[in-house]
Amino acid sequence: MDPTRDNPLIRIKAFFDGLGILTLFAVLLLLILGIGALAGWFRKGEEPEDAAGKIRYEISDEVQASQQAFLSKEQIGAAVEAVAQTLSESKPVAIKKPEQMVPGSDTAMALADAPPVDTTAIDAPPEDADAPIDPAQMEIGKTQFLVCGACHGQNGEGGPAGPPLAGSEWVTGPVSNLILIQLRGLKGPIEIAGKVYEFPAGMTPMGYQTDEQIAGALTYIRNSFGNKASAVKPEQVAAMRGEVGKPQLTVEELTKP
Ligand code: HEC
Structure with a gap:
């Protein structure tokens, strides 16, 4: 039989060793949680996904506004027609000026x-x-x-x-x-x-x-x-x-x- 197993002193030491390791884990856990909480406080509650979403909404609003500001197809068509009309009605004349020599x-x-x-x-x-x-x-x-x-x-x-x-x-x-x-x-x-x-x-x-x-x-x-x-x-x-x-x-x- 192993003579150490019944030694009470060794048992007590093993108990306290175990307790020490557990305490170490507990402290580590607290530290990690603490850092996490601190980082969260610094980010002031804004999640990256929320920020990206906000920007996407802003862009979409801008695009919509500029699309509404555009001339309609009919308006563009009328303008092109007016220009074409003026061009076909005006008769360009060749000019010969001495200063263009x-x-x-x-x-x-x-x-x-x-x-x-x-x-x-x-x-x-x-x-x-x-x-x-x-x-x-x-x-x-x-x-x-x-x-x-x-x-x-x-x-x-x-x-x-x-x-x-x-x-x-x-x-x-x-x-x-x-x-x-x-x-x-x-x-x-x-x-x-x-x-x-x-x-x-x-x-x-x-x-x-x-x-x-x-x-x-x-x-x-x-x-x-x-x-x-x-x-x-x-x-x-x-x-x-x-x-x-x-x-x-x-x-x-x-x-x-
Ligand atoms: C690009 C620059 C330039 C412009 C623009 C210009 N001149 Fe001159 N002018 C000169 C220079 C340089 C002389 C001197 C020429 C030489 O080398 O003898 C001169 C000389 C003269 C002279 C004779 C010298 C004097 O100072 O009395 C008269 C007058 C004159 N320019 C009138 C005019 C008038 C009027 C206009 C506008 C329609 C005009 N210039 C525009 C550069 C210019």
Whole structure:
């Protein structure tokens, strides 16, 4: 017979060993439950499935709202029909404008060889030189000048892309110069009010405007920013339309102001 089995001391030890292990399990269990409860408290009761469900509802509401905001099939059909009707009724006409000429083309080359227009009549002092400037013409000019102002400054003060127009003898000088500059552009060094300016690209021609608009813009610069000179007439611009398409001017081709 095993002598230890009846030893009471060994039995008591075994009892307490068992009790110890059980206590250990109990503590572990409490710990796990505690962590679980704590994590739940941090999530503030919102389950991930609930959150995802909420987002799905929001998306579905949004889709429904945008679908209701769409035009109906009938409305779209009516709009397409109206556009088709206008298109079939309007008759497009081919336009041939000299300012659409390709640089270097035969037409452009032939124009370049054409004799310059006689500017004596255009530059002769007008009889009504002292007549007050028509406010309506200044109004047209002011609008047209917005483009010019991009390079010359909205107050004609000049800037990184263009010389000043304020106080420029070219602006208040012969009218033909101004019309020529606008119809053909200008490049190379230019002296303005005693200062020489040189811009790498020069000024591009801007002949796409109507005679009235060009005359307006030029009258505007001649009578703004402290400048004062006679108005430019649309007829004067019309008389020089033949210059459109010729190469960019240099100062030597202009009449010295
Ligand atoms: C893309 C920039 C640009 C625009 C836009 C522009 N110009 Fe110019 N302009 C120039 C430059 C650069 C010169 C100097 C050309 C040269 O190199 O000799 C010049 C020169 C002139 C000159 C002669 C010099 C002076 O300052 O008095 C006049 C006048 C002039 N432009 C008027 C106009 C008018 C009017 C418009 C609008 C219809 C216009 N410009 C639009 C860049 C521009």
